[in-house]
Amino acid sequence: MPNISQEYMFMTLTPSAWWRTAAIYQIYVRSFADGSGDGIGDLAGLRRRLPHLRDLGVDALWLTPWYVSPMADAGYDVADYRDIDPVFGTLAEAEELIAEVHAHGLRIIVDLVPNHCSDQHPWFREALAVRSARDRFWFMEGRGEHGESPPNDWQSYFGGPAWTRVADGEWYLHMFAPEQPDLNWENPEVREEFEEILRFWLDRGVDGFRVDVAHGLVKKDGLPDVGSDPDISDLPYQDCDGVHEIYRSWRRVSDAYEGERVFVGEVWLPTPAQFARYLRPGELHSAFNFEFLCGAWEAGPVREVIDATLTTHAAVGAPPTWVLSNHDTIRHVTRYGRAETAFDMGDKRHGAPSDPELGVRRARAAALLTLALPGGVYVYQGDELGLTEVEDIPEHLLQDPTWERSNHTDRGRDGCRVPLPWSGDQPPFGFSPPDAQAEPWLPQPLAWKALTAEAQAADPRSMLSLYRAALAMRRDVLARLPQTLTWLAVAPGVVAFTRGDFACVVNFTGEPVPLPAHSEVLLASVPVVDALLPSDACAWLRR
Structure with missing residues (x-):
């Protein structure tokens, strides 16, 4: 582990670029808000809920695919990259949404799916x-x-x-479902087509793209066998050298537009060296930090992954990003309530016991830790409400293709995709309009009546109130701090760092611990009494 005094600096040529420190909110469109009453989230519902996102205090929105699709994989099987699927709305509505997002002082990033398309394309x-x-x-x-x-x-x-x-x-x-044939990026037509798709949406004002399976576009020559004992750092269907020229060409497209238009990569790779290559100057601007998302809720692993992340990004001058959940992973409130808190994509612990009170307590602390770190941060919809994984969805309602492809051994990702609760005491909890003719596409738990945005907005102790306070302070206070991190010497089981006159302290132990010297507690995940930080808690301090 680095010395206590080790300091990290990643700001280089463009410290004012918005994406380097942005708080970005992920919208899983079909589960965010339903405006039409058909039980599926859409652009009309999203437009009505923009004030919630503005008031939450995020800087930008990332929307999962909204394109024309048969929905074999919830829109990640695209049949037309230049139009909106009717279940979500129209292209005209998308253009209006982009304008309204900008009017609220927010930016918008859309999902791009270049590894494969739909078999109906x-x-x-x-x-x-x-x-x-x-x-x-x-x-x-x-x-x-x-x-x-x-x-x-x-x-x-x-x-x-x-x-x-x-x-x-x-x-x-098809590296995913049969309905998702992989595109051959050796073909010039494919490359030209996607450059035109980029221009199509950039012309309509989007501020960037999240690139799905960014490591997978290029395949190794000859498509050789993997073998019985593969080297996971040298698989023939991911991280092949030719992928980097694709992103350099995309940057030439986006850099021709005014403003800071960005690319964010979904890059799942086994080594930091492989990951870092995607963030070199002239390639992707940033990529999701899955090592942080997957890590256990323990002091040692958390500090180690922060160290590794900052070192990896500093080497290429890129900002780190931090994320706790997304539409492909178990909600961290549930995960943090388990005996084993780490996560991997092969997680088969569905239904493992989870202490909801402990999970919420740790999730509150993790939110403050995440929002205090230098760089950018992603908030998955429902994180700000403290939503749990829904693990009792009836089998006949499961829609993730993983359920069928695994012969009903893996329930898939539907549990983190259940429609959001907005208001009221009964489903659909304001997700759909009062006169809706259909139930939400996945059932909402009755227990969520205590977690609606309406209920939490009126409670200063709620998860929503904590997120609002933290995001406001992040923008107004932390944004002015140096983009550096210096570890503090603290007791075992505690993680603490400073950024200028600001300090963040997390207690992973089972007992209260004394806070370091400070002049003020700015914000805490639970009440702090007599300068003692309770267990599984985080505090922001002014030194």
């Missing part, structure tokens, strides 16, 4: 009909005497083989 439908049109995808002859076996041993991230055979005998690659 015109390109893929043409490829099925005409063999000569297949170069935009990965079509290959199969193995075996009659081509009856897949071309290689790759497995889908959703379970099962990554290949599906078509009527004329060839196989196509």
Whole structure:
């Protein structure tokens, strides 16, 4: 571990760039707010709830895919990248939303899905009909005497083989669901098409793109087998060198536009060195910090991942980002209430006992820790309400393709995607209008009546009130501080650091601990009495 006095500095050429320190709120569109009454979140519902986001104190919004899609994977199977799916609204409504977001003083980032499209995309439908049109995808002859076996041993991230055979005998690659054929980025048409897609949305005023599966676009030459004992740092379907030229070309597109238009990468890779390459000057602006999200709620691991994150980003002059949950992971209130608090994408602990009171207590502390760190931060919708993972969704209502692809052994990600509770004592808790003709697309727990935004707004001790206070202080106080971090010498089981005259202290132990010398407690996740920080708590101090 670095010396106590070690200091990290990552601000380099453009310290005023908004994205370097922004608090960005992730909106899972189909679960945020329903304006039409069909039980599915949409742009009309989102537009009505913009005041909530403005008052929360975030700087920007990230919207999950809103494009035309058959919804085999909740919109991550895109059939038309230049239009809005009717379930969400219209292109005109999207343009109005962008203008309204800007009018509220916020920015907007939209999801881009470049690794694969939908099997209903015109390109893929043409490829099925005409063999000569297949170069935009990965079509290959199969193995075996009659081509009856897949071309290689790759497995889908959703379970099962990554290949599906078509009527004329060839196989196509899909690293996710069969309805999501992988695009072949060796084809110039694919590259040109996505540059035009970028321009289409930049022309309409979006402030950036979150890039889905950013590490996966390019495949290794020849698509070789993975083998029985693969090197996870050298897999043939991720982190191939050619992917970096794609992002350099995208930057040439976005940098031609006025303002700070940004790319945020979803980059899941096993080593910091691999991760850092995506953040070099002229490539992606930032990427999600999954190591922090997945870490256990323990002092040692938390400090180690903060150290590693700051070191990795400093090496390439990029700002770190911090996130506790997203639409693919177990909500951290539930995770932090378990005996084992770490998370990985193969988590099979569905239904493991979780202490809700402990989970909320730790989630409050984790929120303050996260918001105190230098760099940017992401808040997943519902984090600010302290929502739990919904683990009792009836099996017949599960929609995540992982459920079927795993032969009903993995319930998938629906538990963190349940529609938000806004008001009232009964479902749909204001998610849909009073005259709605349909129930929410996933059922909401009755216990959520105590967690609605309306109920929490009136309670100064609520999670929502804590987030509002922390985000306001982050913008008004922390934004003026040096983007540096210096560790303080503290007792075992405690993590503490300073940024100028500001200090953040987290007590991971089971007993109260004395706070370091300070002149004022600015904010705390639980009440502080006699300068003692209770267990599983965080305090912000003025020194």
